[in-house]
Amino acid sequence: RFLPFFLTQGFGAFNDNLFKNALVILITFRSVSVGGFSPEQMVALSGAIFIAPYFVFSAFSGQLADKYDKAAVIRGTKVLEVGIMLLGAAGFVFGHVPTLLLVLFLLGVQATAFGPCKYAILPQHLTESELVGGNALVEMGTYVAILLGTLAGGILVARDQGEDLVAAGVVAVAVAGWVTARWIPEAPSSTPGLALTLDPFRPTWEVVRLARKKQSVFLSILGISWFWAFGATFLSLFPSYT
Secondary structure (H helix, E strand, O other): OOHHHHHHHHHHHHHHHHHHHHHHHHHHHOOOOOOOOOHHHHHHHHHHHHHHHHHHHHHHHHHHHHHOOHHHHHHHHHHHHHHHHHHHHHHHHHOOHHHHHHHHHHHHHHHHHHHHHHHHOHHHHOOHHHHHHHHHHHHHHHHHHHHHHHHHHHHHHOOOOHHHHHHHHHHHHHHHHHHHHOOOOOOOOOOOOOOOOOOOOHHHHHHHHHHHOOHHHHHHHHHHHHHHHHHHHHHHHHHHHO
């Protein structure tokens, strides 16, 4: 019930950070500049490019998770990831940074689509007594994958033919995630008649307004958002500093 999903989300977090850190180190240590931006500005810009889809598409992604089978949505995001990483591999092999920045944005879109399913699927596969442990394992797996992916991106890109190694790595991990996703049990929709809303702003505001009605939920959202903002700021500074 749990292992295929656990591996799938771990492979995804690992791959995102493998790609992102390899790109950031490539930009910093090769002094890459695009559109007049300095390498330091490019590193900050890459972080913004990856995060932007979370703000724009999160509400719509939540609707997808409610309307369709969550396991099917996850498998769809993994097929998308394979295609995106093939494009990313080409960007690394040919050293085309604008293509790599586009891939980073598309990875943000793919991760945004995966996000709501990541937690909404757990109550359908775990008993009530297993939920806290299941959430804890997912959090642990996510952070370990982020750590290992960040390390792997830096180690691989610094080697001889580093770009080729990263290209092969991101495609291989994407395929591994697609394979494990195929074993995730079905998680049928709770509201199949839900009407999808393409407007990214109104549903987002409605979710925020709903969250504010329960202070513990709203403060939790603010707390975890600050944590990620703080971490992202530090991570964007490290390559330039070192």
